[in-house]
Amino acid sequence: MRDIDNIRSDFPLLQQKVYGKPLVYFDNGATTQKPLCVLEELRKVYTDYNGNVHRGVHAMSDLTSEAYEGAREKVRSFINAGKSEEVVFTSGATSSLNAIAFSFGERYISRGDEIIVSEMEHHANIVPWQMLCLRKGAVLRVIPFNDAGELELDEYLKLLSPRTRIVAVTQVSNALGTVVPLEEIIRPAHSMGIPVLVDGAQGIQHGITDVRSLDCDFYAFSGHKIYGPTGIGVLYGKEKWLSELPPYQGGGDMVDRVSFDRTTYNVLPFKFEAGTMNYVGAIGLGRALDYVNELGREEILQREKTLLAYATERLSAIKGLRIYGQAAEKICTISFLLDNIHQYDTGMILDKLGIAVRTGTHCAQPVMDHYGIQGTVRASLCFYNTIEEIDALGTGIEKVIGMFS
Amino acid sequence: MNRRMTINEIQDNIIEEFSVFDDWMDKYNLLIEMGKELSLIDPKFKVKDYLIEGCQSKVWLYPHYDGKEVTFTADSDAIITRGIVALLIKVLSGRTPEEIIQADLYFIDKIGLKQNLSPTRSNGLLSMLRQMKLYAMAFGAQGSGGRAQGTGHRAQGEERHAASG
Numbered sequence: 001m002r003d004i005d006n007i008r009s010d011f012p013l014l015q016q017k018v019y020g021k022p023l024v025y026f027d028n029g030a031t032t033q034k035p036l037c038v039l040e041e042l043r044k045v046y047t048d049y050n051g052n053v054h055r056g057v058h059a060m061s062d063l064t065s066e067a068y069e070g071a072r073e074k075v076r077s078f079i080n081a082g083k084s085e086e087v088v089f090t091s092g093a094t095s096s097l098n099a100i101a102f103s104f105g106e107r108y109i110s111r112g113d114e115i116i117v118s119e120m121e122h123h124a125n126i127v128p129w130q131m132l133c134l135r136k137g138a139v140l141r142v143i144p145f146n147d148a149g150e151l152e153l154d155e156y157l158k159l160l161s162p163r164t165r166i167v168a169v170t171q172v173s174n175a176l177g178t179v180v181p182l183e184e185i186i187r188p189a190h191s192m193g194i195p196v197l198v199d200g201a202q203g204i205q206h207g208i209t210d211v212r213s214l215d216c217d218f219y220a221f222s223g224h225k226i227y228g229p230t231g232i233g234v235l236y237g238k239e240k241w242l243s244e245l246p247p248y249q250g251g252g253d254m255v256d257r258v259s260f261d262r263t264t265y266n267v268l269p270f271k272f273e274a275g276t277m278n279y280v281g282a283i284g285l286g287r288a289l290d291y292v293n294e295l296g297r298e299e300i301l302q303r304e305k306t307l308l309a310y311a312t313e314r315l316s317a318i319k320g321l322r323i324y325g326q327a328a329e330k331i332c333t334i335s336f337l338l339d340n341i342h343q344y345d346t347g348m349i350l351d352k353l354g355i356a357v358r359t360g361t362h363c364a365q366p367v368m369d370h371y372g373i374q375g376t377v378r379a380s381l382c383f384y385n386t387i388e389e390i391d392a393l394g395t396g397i398e399k400v401i402g403m404f405s
Numbered sequence: 406m407n408r409r410m411t412i413n414e415i416q417d418n419i420i421e422e423f424s425v426f427d428d429w430m431d432k433y434n435l436l437i438e439m440g441k442e443l444s445l446i447d448p449k450f451k452v453k454d455y456l457i458e459g460c461q462s463k464v465w466l467y468p469h470y471d472g473k474e475v476t477f478t479a480d481s482d483a484i485i486t487r488g489i490v491a492l493l494i495k496v497l498s499g500r501t502p503e504e505i506i507q508a509d510l511y512f513i514d515k516i517g518l519k520q521n522l523s524p525t526r527s528n529g530l531l532s533m534l535r536q537m538k539l540y541a542m543a544f545g546a547q548g549s550g551g552r553a554q555g556t557g558h559r560a561q562g563e564e565r566h567a568a569s570g
Contacts, residue, residue: 019429342483344462349485352429360461374482375461403430403437404484 001299008384010035010291021354024389029174029202029333029380030358031224034288038228041287045280053279054253054270068279071286072269078289079219080210081236085268088242089282092233093201094124096220097168099235099272100197101128103245104166111137114163118143118151118180119370120173123363125199129168143169145370149176149325153184160192167196171203175364175378176325177333179203182214190215195241201225205292205382206331207301211236223281228288232281235272242268249274300383307381307390308332314394320401324376332381335362338397341404343375349403350377353396412504415496416512423516432517436488443491444498446478457532462486464533468540474499475544477537489518489530497537502545506538 001007008014013033016023025033045067051060053068069084076084090096109115115129119142126140133140141164143156151169160167167189172179186196195217200209205226211219218241223232237245247254247265251274256264265271292300311334315321320339338346347359360375361368368375379393410418426432446455450467457464462483469476477498481487496512497505518530 342462342486344483345485349430349433352433374463399430403434 001296001303004384004386007295008386010037011384012036012039014384018354018356019352024355024385024392026379026381026385026389026393027356027358028205028382028385029225029362029378031230032205032227032382033384034227034229035291037291038284038288042229042280042284045283050280052276064279067283067286068277071279071282074286074289075234075236078293079204079234079236080212082212083239086236086239086242088235088237088269088272089277090220090233090235090272091231091278092224093199093220093222094233096218096233096235097124097197097199098128099248100168100218100220100237100245101132102248103272104241105132105136105138106246107244108165109136109138112163113138113165114141114159114161115139116141116143116156116159116164116167116169118169119145119366120149120151120176120178120180120364121168121170121199121366122174122201123365124201125168125170126366138165139163142366145176145178147371149173149178149327151178151180151185153181156185157188160188160194162192164189164192164194167194168199169196170199170201171209172206172331173325173364173367174202174333175335175362175367175376176327177330177335177380178325178327179207179329179331181329182216186215202331202333206304208297217241223285223288226285226288227291228285229281232278232285234285239268242272247271247274251275253277295383303383304332304381307383307385307387308334310387311379311381311390311393314390315397318394318397318401320405321397324371324373332385333378334380335376335378337373337376338401339405341400343377345404346377346397346400349400350393350396353392353399355393355396357393412496412500412508416510416515419492419495419512420515433485433488436492437484438488439491439495440481440484440487443480443487443494444476444478446480450478451480457529457536461529464490464529466490466533466536466540468537468544470502470540470544470547474501475505475541477540486529490533493530493533493537500541502541505541506545508538510534 011033049060049063051064053065055061072084072087075087081087090099109132115138117126117129129140141159144152146152169180169185182198189196197218198216200219200221203209204221217238219236221234224230254266254271254274256266315334322337324335337343343359347357350357358378362378423432446465446467451465455465455467457466462481464481464486466477466479477494479490479494481490497508
């Protein structure tokens with residue numbers, strides 16, 4: 001892997017100072033910073049060949065369409081989907097999850113049916129299913145997790161029933177950092193013919209995701225969490241499902257033939273891409289995936305493991321610091337609280353020291369309810385963070401404790 | 406003591422106190438100190454009806470109106486927020502509803518609280534301020550006697566902050 005200073009110079013934002021101090025960016029779980037090559041790619045679309053995709057006969061439109069479809073192919077290859085038809089662009093993971101909750105619900109869910117999610121989902125993988133349950137009179141079942149932050153798989157097996165229509169689980173908990181053993185979720189579900197959706201919002205950027213070897217039926221992620229632009233996301237679905245599901249939005253480009261008597265839909269994946277898509281975002285995302293591949297996904301994973309081990313050791317040594325989420329398999333996210341100091345106080349002071357963390361419930365209120373807390377401080381790291389930055393966090397936390405106790 | 410300070414005189418005093426410090430940590434230490442001077446809310450009013458939405462931390466604010474002036478007591482589970490609400494109370498408590506409604510709180514900007522708090526947090530501060538003004542309006546309309554009758558409190562329940570999303 002390239003030298004770390006070399007990597008950091010790819011990210012202009014990491015060179016920023018806040019309140020006169022070097023920025024320590026530990027809020028990668030919320031969004032990641034962008035390498036120059038992605039920014040350059042976005043500029044190039046607008047300066048070199050911008051035209052609306054799939055519409056024009058002209059050169060600009062052709063070039064843009066080609067780049068857009070090129071980005072789809074990059075996504076396909078990145079997650080190892082079988083066909084690019086199985087890759088749908090959306091505006092983000094939330095939008096992908098809502099799309100499936102709607103389309104799958106329309107097609108397959110009726111009164112009394114059951115949908116399984118887990119207790120560690122973020123709101124985007126809870127609320128769309130609750131909305132579906134309200135619409136259809138279905139029932140939401142929840143896989144609990146233990147205090148270490150690991151799903152209770154025995155309980156999961158008990159929840160699977162002949163009424164279960166779909167299982168929707170996260171790949172990685174955004175609040176706890178837990179990596180979910182997806183094989184153990186997918187295998188038993190499939191043995192009963194139940195499809196599984198995986199929310200990859202926190203998983204895609206930390207490791208290697210292969211949707212075919214996982215054999216998940218749907219997979220969702222956001223571009224901005226993997227060093228790409230905001231407003232672009234991906235919905236992967238097995239062809240057999242996507243071709244059966246009704247579209248969730250109507251509009252231009254998703255149709256084959258429109259008349260007032262009858263409208264027929266376009267082929268996959270266009271059936272799910274109504275209106276002008278965020279093609280610039282998609283092309284930017286494609287470039288971001290190239291960047292990740294250039295660095296090496298295995299190398300990124302190893303580097304992040306080193307950071308997690310060091311951060312866990314450094315922070316655990318601080319008296320009064322409690323870590324929430326101590327699963328055996330974790331990404332480099334550490335959620336914590338200090339003694340009886342409010343997470344907001346901690347976050348405010350860390351901010352003034354130049355350290356960006358997230359405080360609050362992390363859009364995962366059931367996780368906070370599990371521990372009976374109002375929220376945590378979350379330091380979410382990624383490969384461009386450094387040991388020195390972790391030390392700065394450690395020192396910052398010690399300062400916070402000094403101020404408030 | 407001759408006469409009571411006006412709202413603006415108190416604000417100017419606060420601005421002066423904060424202007425001594427360049428460093429943010431010192432400003433926060435001052436804020437923490439100010440939180441210790443907060444007139445605390447009676448624990449029996451630390452209930453949902455007096456909880457202010459829109460803050461990352463919990464803030465309870467209780468108004469008492471004696472027919473002439475509104476007195477506020479409050480508390481928060483976060484210490485910095487307690488300092489912020491203490492500042493607001495220092496400026497607005499013990500004033501007539503009319504004075505509270507008319508008050509232009511320029512000190513928030515001047516001591517750098519507004520631009521240095523992120524929008525969601527800033528909303529927390531603004532929610533507190535708005536709530537104080539809503540109470541004042543309710544008391545002003547009511548004319549005399551008693552506590553808030555529900556006109557003011559919970560008037561902005563729809564405003565939830567982004568961090569819960």
